[in-house]
Amino acid sequence: MSSSTPKLLKQITNFGFFLIAMIGGISSCVSPKSIVYFQGDSLRYSSQEITQRYVPTILPSDILSIIVGSLNAEANEVFNTPNLFTTASTNYSSVGGARVQPLGYLVDSDGAIEIPLVGKVKVSGLRTTDAADTIRLRLQNYLKEPSVIVRNLNFKVSVMGEVKLPAVYVIPDEKITLPEVLSLAGDLTIYGNRSNVMIIREENGKREYARIDLTSRDIFNSPYYYLHKNDVIYVEPVKARMLDTDSRIRTVPLIVTIVGGISTLGILILNLTK
Incomplete structure (x- = not known):
């Protein structure tokens, strides 16, 4: 050899x-450029006018948390009883990651909720703050100086695709932006297509599809920057x-x-x- x-x-x-x-x-x-968010000019400081935020209203099938307070603690319990949570198996995830099943006052097909002693109260089409005022006025016949806080328990958005934590996220304060919900989902993976994120929105009997470029600052002027209830965000993989x-x-x-x-x-x- x-x-x-x-x-x-x-x-x-x-x-x-x-x-x-x-x-x-x-x-x-x-490419490194394909994963950098909010690209633009190289100025260290710039400003943009903030567009009007989305103001959600109550719809049929919503589940409302109603917290009643007054000078009569025993009477308060009558109205606060439905505001419970169960740890039963569910597809929902709170912003903290805990999985809970929301229980509260269900808005019926007529847009009303049934409150003990008070009866039906129409809340559909109202903001939660307006609904609280409406309920408070009705409770004045039963409670002394009542205070009411209303929260929508099923304001949720779904995140799927190339993110680290795909899930259905319940948003307690009823307002969230696209970057915020992607942060809750653990950010996009390295394979997520940041220039072509799909948002599916159903409102007023229509289904809309929008494509958002997270690498551009134009996202801040998009009508899809503030998410609506039941929006679905899909992050497709890059090639x-x-x-x-x-x-x-x-x-x-x-x-x-x-x-x-x-x-x-x-x-x-x-x-x-x-």
Whole structure:
């Protein structure tokens, strides 16, 4: 055997490993510019006028938390009884990550809630603050100096796709922006397409589809910057992710072929140099 044969075999082996590394690396390349948020000019300071925030209103099938306070603690319990939470299995996640099933006053198909002693109170179409004022006025016949706080328990948005924590998120204060809810979801993965985030919105009997570019500052002027109740956010994968997933299926037989070819070539060289 020639003294150069081991060296030649080593070179062939190294070349084979190089080809394997190249196959794995080509599909996983992601441009740094494609993952930077809110890109724009290089000024250190700039300002934008804040667009009007979305003001949600109560709709049929909403679940309301109603907290009543007055000088009569025993009477308060009559009205506060439905404001409970159960830890039963559910698809909901609070902003803190705890999974709870909301129970409260259900808004019926007529847009009203049934309050003990008071009876039905129409709340559909009202903001929660306006609903609180309406209920407080009705309670004055039963309680002395009542105070009322109303919260919508099923103001929720769904986040799915290339995020770290996909889930249905319940928003207690009824207002949230797209960047905020993506932060709750643990941010996008490295494979999330930041320039083409889809928002699905159903309102007034219509379903809307919008595409948002998180890499541009124009997002702050978008009507989809402030999320509405029941919005669905879908983060699609970049092409590199799809190629990576597809390549996992094709890479194994390819690596086997390369390794087999290298072994065959090595054996052939050994036979020729004997």
